[in-house]
Amino acid sequence: MNDDSPILFIELNNIDIIFVVGKKNLNEDFELLFKDVVPNKDIVDSNYTDYNLVRDLFKKKIYSIEQKLNFTFKEVILFLDNIECTSLSVSGFQNLSGSQLTKENVTYILNFLKSKVIDLEKKTILHIFNTTYKLDNKKTENLPLGLFGNFYSQEHSFILVKNNDYKNLKNILEKCNLRIKRIISRGFLNGIELISRHPESETFFKIEINNNHTQLIYFENSALKFMQSFNFGLEIVVNDISKVVALKKENIYEILSDPKFFEKITDEDLIQKEFFKNHNFRKIKKKLIIDIAIARFEEIINIMIFNNSNVQNFLNNNKKIFLRFSNSTRTNFFKKICGDHFSNKKVTNFIIDQKPSIEIISQKALQLVQFGWKKEALPIIHEKKTFISKIFGLFFK
Numbered sequence: 001m002n003d004d005s006p007i008l009f010i011e012l013n014n015i016d017i018i019f020v021v022g023k024k025n026l027n028e029d030f031e032l033l034f035k036d037v038v039p040n041k042d043i044v045d046s047n048y049t050d051y052n053l054v055r056d057l058f059k060k061k062i063y064s065i066e067q068k069l070n071f072t073f074k075e076v077i078l079f080l081d082n083i084e085c086t087s088l089s090v091s092g093f094q095n096l097s098g099s100q101l102t103k104e105n106v107t108y109i110l111n112f113l114k115s116k117v118i119d120l121e122k123k124t125i126l127h128i129f130n131t132t133y134k135l136d137n138k139k140t141e142n143l144p145l146g147l148f149g150n151f152y153s154q155e156h157s158f159i160l161v162k163n164n165d166y167k168n169l170k171n172i173l174e175k176c177n178l179r180i181k182r183i184i185s186r187g188f189l190n191g192i193e194l195i196s197r198h199p200e201s202e203t204f205f206k207i208e209i210n211n212n213h214t215q216l217i218y219f220e221n222s223a224l225k226f227m228q229s230f231n232f233g234l235e236i237v238v239n240d241i242s243k244v245v246a247l248k249k250e251n252i253y254e255i256l257s258d259p260k261f262f263e264k265i266t267d268e269d270l271i272q273k274e275f276f277k278n279h280n281f282r283k284i285k286k287k288l289i290i291d292i293a294i295a296r297f298e299e300i301i302n303i304m305i306f307n308n309s310n311v312q313n314f315l316n317n318n319k320k321i322f323l324r325f326s327n328s329t330r331t332n333f334f335k336k337i338c339g340d341h342f343s344n345k346k347v348t349n350f351i352i353d354q355k356p357s358i359e360i361i362s363q364k365a366l367q368l369v370q371f372g373w374k375k376e377a378l379p380i381i382h383e384k385k386t387f388i389s390k391i392f393g394l395f396f397k
Contacts, residue, residue: 006033008065008073008178009362010058011186013081014213015039019061020362021069030363034065055172062176075179077365081186083165085126087227088117093153101135101144101152109154110377123160126183128377129223131155156377157225159185182369187217187227192364192373193356194322195222204320205305206353209334211235211326216304218314223375228310230303234325234334237296244292245284251275256333261286293334294341322353 004023011018021034038061066072092109114125132155135144144152166183173180187208195202202222208215210233218226238256242249255261255275271284305311305321323338325331335352342350 006069006071006073007366008062008076009079009358009365010076011079011081011358011361012083013186014210017057017061018358019065020358021065022359022362022366024366030359030366032359032362034069035358036061036065051168051172055175058172058176062178073178075181076173077181077369078169078173078183079186079189079361079365080126080161080183083161083169084229085185085187085227086121086123086160087225088121088158088160089131089155089225090117090158091132091153091155093151096149096152098148098150100146100148103145105152106143106145106154110156113156117158117160121158121160122163124163124166125158126161126185127159127188127224129157129159129225129375130377131157131220131223131225131375157223159188159224159227182365184365184368185224185227186361187215188224189361189364189368190324190356191217191219191224192368193360194353195219196364201320204322205311205314206322206324207301207304208324208355209233209300209326214300214304216308216311218311220314221375222373226311226314228304228308232300234331236300237293237334240296241289241292245288246282247276247279247284251277251279253330255289257330259332261333262336265290290337293337297334297338297341318349320349320351322351324353324355326355 006021006023009018009020009022011020016037016039019034019036019038020032022030022032025031038057062073090113092113094105094109096105110128114128117123117125130143132153133140133143134153135147135149136151161183169183170180187206190208191206194204194206198204203220204218206217206219208217212231212233212235214230214233216226216228216230217224238249238252241247242252245252247255254277255271258275265286267285267287269286271286271289273281276282301321306315325335338350339352342352
C-alpha cells in the first residue's frame with residue numbers, strides 16, 4: 001500500500017455496514033474520498049453468519065467503489081463493533097538472579113503468554129496491551145530494560161475473538177480478493193480517539209449505549225485492559241416508560257424526539273395532546289418520564305460498573321466515566337437528562353461525550369496501522385500449516 005493510495009475501511013456494527021475510502025493528503029491529513037452506510041437488517045440479524053448474503057453484499061459494494069474511484073483494492077482495514085470481543089489479563093515472570101533485563105527476557109515472556117492464551121482460550125488474538133511492569137515487586141512506568149534485578153514480571157491484556165468469527169470474515173473478504181491488513185476493535189479506536197481529545201485522561205471507563213447493545217471498556221494508563229458487551233440499551237429504558245405511562249413505544253419515541261420537550265419543565269408540566277395518537281389523552285407529567293429514565297439509567301450503570309464483579313479491582317481513585325450515546329434525535333433526550341442529573345448530584349467524574357464520526361475513526365485507524373500505539377504489542381496471527389505446506393516452506397522461504 002503506497003502512502004498516497006486510497007485505503008479501504010469497513011466497519012461492521014449492530015446497525016449497518018459502513019464503507020469508507022480515504023488517503024493521506026500532502027499535509028499528512030486524512031482526506032475522505034468515499035463513504036457509504038449500508039443498513040442491512042437481514043445481515044445484522046444473522047450476526048453476519050449468512051455467508052452468501054454477506055459475501056454478495058461485500059462483493060457488489062466493493063466492485064461499485066472500485067469502479068467509482070477507478071482503483072482496485074488489495075487489502076482492507078476492518079473495524080469490529082458487532083462481533084463480541086472478550087478481554088483477558090495475564091502475567092508472566094522470569095527469575096533474573098541479579099542479571100540485567102534484556103529484550104530477549106521480555107520477548108520470551110510475551111511469546112509464552114501468547115501461546116498459552118491461544119491454547120487455553122481457543123480464540124484469535126486481536127490486540128495485546130502492555131499494562132504493568134514490575135522489577136523486584138516494584139512497578140515501573142516504562143519497560144525496565146538494562147536494569148539489574150532478581151525477579152521480573154509483566155502483565156498484558158489480550159483482546160480476543162472467536163476463531164470461527166475471524167475465519168468467516170477472512171474467508172468472505174478473500175472471496176472479494178481482499179487481504180485483511182488489520183482487524184481493529186472499535187472499542188479500542190474509540191478509546192484512542194477519546195485520549196487524543198482528553199490527553200489528561202489515560203485511565204477511564206467508557207460506556208457506549210446504543211439501542212439494543214451497550215459496551216463497557218476500561219483503559220488504564222492508555223492500555224485497553226477490559227471490555228464487556230451487554231445485550232441491552234436505550235430500548236430497555238423506552239420499554240419501562242411505555243409500561244408505566246401505558247403508551248406505545250412509537251408514541252414514546254416521538255415524545256423523546258420532541259425538540260421542545262425541555263423548553264418548560266416544572267413538576268406540573270404535561271405531555272402535549274398531539275403525542276397521544278391512537279390513545280385517549282391522559283395527564284402524564286414530563287417529570288414522570290424523566291424520573292423513570294433516570295432511575296433506569298442509574299440501574300444500568302450500577303449493573304455495568306458499580307455492581308459488576310469483573311471491574312471491582314478498577315474502581316478506585318474516582319476514575320472518570322465517559323458516557324456516550326449513538327447520534328440521533330432520540331438520544332438527545334437521554335444526553336440531556338443524564339448530563340443534568342449528574343451535574344445536579346455534583347458527580348464530576350461522569351462526562352457526557354460525543355460519538356466521533358466514522359471519518360475521524362478511520363483517521364485514527366490509519367495512524368494506528370502506520371505508527372502503532374504506545375501501549376500495544378502487535379499480535380502476529382499464526383495459522384496452522386499442513387504437513388505438506390511445512391515441507392514446501394523449507395524450500396521456498
